[in-house]
Amino acid sequence: MIENYGYLPHMKPDDSKGTPARVTAAHRERYELVCEHGECFGKLKPSVYYASGTEEFPTTGDFVLIDYNPLGDSPIIATLSRRSYFSRRAPGTIPKDQTVAANFDYVFIMQSLNQNFNLKRMERYLTLAWQSEALPVVILTKADLTDDYFEQLRAAEKIATGTGVFAVSAHTGYGLDMLDDYLRPRKTVVFLGSSGVGKSSLLNALAKRAGETDDVMAVKEIREEDARGRHTTTHRQLVMLKSGVMIIDTPGMRELGMWDVGAGLGEAFADVEQYLGACKFSDCRHESEPGCAVNAAVECGKLPRKRWESYLKLKREARYTDDKMGALRDKNKIDKDIAIFTKSLKNKKGAKR
8 A cells, every 4th residue: 555655665774774654644643644554644653753752853844763563553664765755944043944744746837817827936846856865747727717727837947947837727627638748647737826826626627537526635615806716725635536637736835945055056957057157257247247148148139037046046045044134235236246247248238339
């Protein structure tokens, strides 16, 4: 049974003891699990997770080892290595990861084709998805609510280089078949998106395509005036559909910060970073220095100025998450750099006239 949840024998170290299990829901002090014996509950073994501090605290999607107890909660004795994860900075003065979802294959970045559509937010989510080490997929929901979404689709494709972009409707079923390549048995998909984008509706629609007769997730109405809604999911949860695909839906996604996203920025902004090492001077600040590859690319239209500004702002947010005081000191400088950069381009255009 545990193999159906994506577990592979090599995940368990040779010298380790315990029964493999996967976390399907994480509550404050209790975990819902599935193992070879079926569904069960577990609690962290204090001597392992609190006294020694040698193990990562598990979260939804994690594979763990337990001392199976058929009569009550099973002690969780180890967290197995993760192949992908989302994390945020844990509260406190000491920088530390707090994982909110783990071991997923695809990240469905969801935005609806109404007031929620926001390219800046999409860039941010793409950065987080690439950083997680899973494959991002952009899902534009509520295609039935607009007659023409061509411009939005093309705009999303332009910034989501190397990523599939699909327009779908959970209400009519339009476009859902295009997601079949990702929705395979033993694969795990995590939903990433704001409230009101239709995550629960999409989950229910995919479940019915997989053979479910009832909704697997409650759906709440959104406000018509601003197309916003409340998070229906109240805890991090992994849902197994009849097709064998697993979906992680979690309210924690909205709280993710730009924490240690160097690799993610490189993937999401490959069109930007290709110019960073091509300047005449290695210490170029990309302001008004001669031989600046970034300035030249923006000036000739190869690199949209908004993309460059988005890149700078996301780097600032990552710095803010890592070092709030240092980032606040740098905030004015980055804003000033953007202003100087914009002014230098205007001056060059004026000189050519």
